[in-house]
Amino acid sequence: MISSMQTSRWNAILIPVLAVILGLIVGGLLMLLMGYNPIVGYSSVFQGIFGNMYFMGETLRAVTPLIFAGLAVAFAFRTGLFNIGVEGQFIIGQLAAAWVGAFWTLPTGLHAAVAILVAMIASGLYGGFAGWLKARLGVHEVITTIMLNYVALFAANWTIRTYLIGASERSKDILPSASLQAQWLSDLFEGARINWGLLLALIFALVCYWLLMKTTTGYELRAVGFNPHAAEYAGMNVSKNIFLSMLISGALAGIGGATDVLGVNGNMAISAGFTGIGFDGIAVALIGNNNPFGVIFGALLFGGLSFGADNMQRVEGIPTESIQIVISMVIYFVAAASVVNWLLGKFRRRQGVSQK
Amino acid sequence: MPAVVEMLGITKRFNGFTANDNINLIVQKGEIHALLGENGAGKSTLMNTLFGLYQPDEGEIRIRGERVNITDPNMANRLGIGMVHQHFMLVEPFTVTENIILGMEPKLGAKIDIRKAERQVQELSDRYGLRVDPKAKIRDISVGMQQRVEILKTLYRGAEILIFDEPTAVLTPQEIGELMQIMKNLVSEGKTIIFITHKLKEIMAVCDTCTIIRKGQYIGSVAIQDTNVDDLASKMVGxxxxFEVDKTPAQPKGPVLQVQNLVVEGNRGADALRGLSLEVRAGEILGIAGIEGNGQSELIEAITGLRKIKSGSVLLNNKPIENKKTRQIVEAGVGHIPEDRHKHGLVLDYTIGENMVLQTYYQSPFAKRGVLRYNAIYEYARKLIKQFDVRTPSEFTPARALSGGNQQKGIIAREVDRNPDLLIAAQPTRGLDVGAIEFIHKKLVEQRDAGKAVLLISLELDEILNVSDRIAVIYEGQIVGIVQPEETDHDQLGLMMAGGGKGKGGK
Known part of the structure; x- marks a missing residue:
């Protein structure tokens, strides 16, 4: 039994890794089918990620918001909630940070911290609203959060156009005191827009893990996620925990939005459509098995491949869509963990028999 | 004539754990053959092997004398083997007929010939005395009828050998009686039944032969006429x-729980409790006898703060607790062993250690300023596991991986160790084997002897009669009588439970 526990812990790591390898193989086969050389393709993706310091820095810049989005999805999921609204909560976070960054005047550093805090609160309440609707009125969170995504997108566009408009369909630039960029860091990565947001993302992954696994709050949240009936019988307040989970999930998404505005562009664009980051967060959480550290892995993979794919298209002319297929296949193999598990089982059984 | 089922020298291992070790099962045509064993003895593994869900590592299976290799359930079906699962596999919004024909629908052109199907179902139902309504929707019919639909499903597929997997676990005493009759009808029509159970009385009542397995080992087969309950029990447990609960007469003191004129709404909107009153005193076990659905669940939920009380009062140690939050009631000194341990008693994905602190995780020493202290939690869990003999590989094992009896022991350890003034035990031994039942009854009596009040709710009359110091009979949301266990019997209780005749002292 102890050994089976270790096996299951191993599987938690092994399955995503195998899924990635299987995904790469299937993607490679598809490239072959389309008449491209997969080795050339993958090596140019690799070049696009690790080729020089600028690429590495930009990859990490692309990974940062994905970590936040993945954490947000994973956190809600651990409480048994499917937060599809990370996209909208991310947008609310962007908007709040853009507003505070442009209009408030505060000392350098503190300004950024306050902007992030306001974004956290705004997005937290936005996510919490969906949680409240579920806890109080029994409205399914998938429905409400999808709808709230649209509300967030169009409300943000309207707010920027009405109150915040700067140059060329974008919000006013934030004041330098609110920036999360660091000159030395940018210089180190040959001018890439990597910023303090990455460090924040790593810190919050740790915070998420600690909160879920080490605190009484996390114990309650997970208990409600696993079995709300038993949690209620044990005297836990299920409604409160649903609200709290969505509040924290939304807040995480909000920090992601804030670091994107404060660290990368310095403003927020009026946008016809979604950023996609919130939806990618679902895939990231899935690859990461809803574990905060797994989410970092998932975001690195997802962000790395997506960013590296641009280089592949630029240099080799292989369409980026082929990398999207690889990512899809990875997600498929993670989701169909039973397939991988089955393969593993076959392999182990053969080993087991030969040992005896 | 060869035996209809011969399983010879069956061995099945899972990752080094031997679930079945050289087991023999020989079933003659037209008999009801009991497969007896404790929880986790390997009964289900053996039957899943016969049904083609598992492949044996060693041994052979012969059906009607012919050696077969049953690779999947479809093949089992073709061989005439049907399984009536303990957990029903029915589509709730479908009708009885639709469920039965699912997968082999009679066609009329491109359409399902539902008329013909209904006629066939009706015929089968009449022939074996199953009394199902072919047009009723599954979600509208009783558990007992749902089970009869499962039986019909196997008959419709031409099963000659029927495996019943612990069929009585979900039934009321009346339904159990009906099922026994149905089983007799089936064998008189030439069917063969393998009856998986650990209820000895049922075996004595209905079976011809009994094969006993213990901890994956084959113990032996006996003819029912040559054996008795004690013999079977000691073979099963080793x-x-x-069976008698060893206890001295109760010495009750002052009241711990006082329920007065309680009115509570049920799930369907009508009042499930209609002015119910009762009292449980310190140092006594009050048993609530009644047929399922007469307000037992609502009573427990009302006392424990899980269901809103419309009117009436609930006093714990003379302090009102009605409509308080569950946590406040728990902290005031109420322990609760819930009826459905998987749904309400445990977080199955948590370790058994984490489950031991499900109500107390936020208190010292298990947490300090909101941070869990896992060392203290697991140290406490180790203590309880030892003290209550919970068989688990370690305190870090997920509760899901434990057998039903050990899961229940875990819950009882948790609830008893909190030392509540009132312990509510709802169906505490449901689905457990005799060894575990003995243990749990002992613990309830120990609580009583320590001067605590125990409220026992059970559908098993034997349990009520053996364990209780007083018995209150519940019928349609009211207590219709209070009797002493030594002055009553099954017949009188059964009558009162059905609403006929009042006992003395009814409130």
Whole structure:
């Protein structure tokens, strides 16, 4: 039994890794089918990620918001909630940070911290609203959060156009005191827009893990996620925990939005459509098995491949869509963990028999 | 004529754990053959092997004398083997007929010939005395009828050998009686039944032969006419078992729980409790006898703060607790062993250690300023596991991986160790084997002897009669009588439970 526990812990790591390898193989086969050389393709993706310091820095810049989005999805999921609204909560976070960054005047550093805090609160309440609707009125969170995504997108566009408009369909630039960029860091990565947001993302992954696994709050949240009936019988307040989970999930998404505005562009664009980051967060959480550290892995993979794919298209002319297929296949193999598990089982059984 | 089922020298291993070790099962045509064993003895593994869900590592299976290799359930079906699962596999919004024909629908052109199907179902139902309504929707019919639909499903597929997997676990005493009759009808029509159970009385009542397995080992087969309950029990458990609960007369003191004129709404909107009153005193076990659905669940939920009380009062140690939050009631000194341990008693994905602190995780020493202290939690869990003999590989094992009896022991350890003034035990031994039942009854009596009040709710009359110091009979949301266990019997209780005749002292 102890050994089976270790096996299951191993599987938690092994399955995503195998899924990635299987995904790469299937993607490679598809490239072959389309008449491209997969080795050339993958090596140019690799070049696009690790080729020089600028690429590495930009990859990490692309990974940062994905970590936040993945954490947000994973956190809600651990409480048994499917937060599809990370996209909208991310947008609310962007908007709040853009507003505070442009209009408030505060000392350098503190300004950024306050902007992030306001974004956290705004997005937290936005996510919490969906949680409240579920806890109080029994409205399914998938429905409400999808709808709230649209509300967030169009409300943000309207707010920027009405109150915040700067140059060329974008919000006013934030004041330098609110920036999360660091000159030395940018210089180190040959001018890439990597910023303090990455460090924040790593810190919050740790915070998420600690909160879920080490605190009484996390114990309650997970208990409600696993079995709300038993949690209620044990005297836990299920409604409160649903609200709290969505509040924290939304807040995480909000920090992601804030670091994107404060660290990368310095403003927020009026946008016809979604950023996609919130939806990618679902895939990231899935690859990461809803574990905060797994989410970092998932975001690195997802962000790395997506960013590296641009280089592949630029240099080799292989369409980026082929990398999207690889990512899809990875997600498929993670989701169909039973397939991988089955393969593993076959392999182990053969080993087991030969040992005896 | 060869035996209809011969399983010879069956061995099945899972990752080094031997679930079945050289087991023999020989079933003659037209008999009801009991497969007896404790929880986790390997009964289900053996039957899943026969049904083609598992492949045996060693041994052979012969059906009607012919050696077969049953690779999947479809093949089992073709061989005439049907399984009536303990957990029903029915589509709730579908009708009885639709469920039965699912997968082999009679066609009329491109359409399902539902008329013909209904006629066939009706015929089968009449022939074996199953009394199902072919047009009723599954979600509208009783558990007992749902089970009869499962039986019909196997008959419709031409099963000659029927495996019943612990069929009585979900039934009321009346439904159990009906099922026994149905089983007799089936064998008189030439069917063969393998009856998986650990309820000895049922075996004595209905079976011809009994095969006993213990911890994956084959113990033996006996003809029912040559054996008795005690013999079967000691073969199953491997030691002598007492059925009588060993206890001295109760010495009740002042009231701990006082329920007065309680009115509570049920799930369907009508009042499930209609002015119910009762009292449980310190140092006594009050048993609530009644047919399922007469307000037992609502009573427990009302006392424990899980259901809103419309009117009436609930006093714990003379302090009102009605409509308080569950946590406040728990902290005021109420322990609760819930009826459905998987749904309400445990977080199955948590370790058994984490489950031990499900109500107390936020208190010292398990947490300090909101941070869990896992060392203290697991140290406490180790203590309880030892003290209550919970068989688990370690305190870090997920609760899901434990057998039903050990899961229940875990819950009882948790609830008893909190030392509540009132312990509510709802169906505490449901689905457990005699060894575990003995243990749990002992613990309830120990609580009583320590001067605590125990409220026992059970559908098993034997349990009520053996364990209780007083018995209150519940019928349609009211207590219709209070009797002493030594002055009553099954018949009188049964009558009162059905609403006929009042006992003395009814409130």
């Amino acid at each position: 030691r002598h078992v007492t």
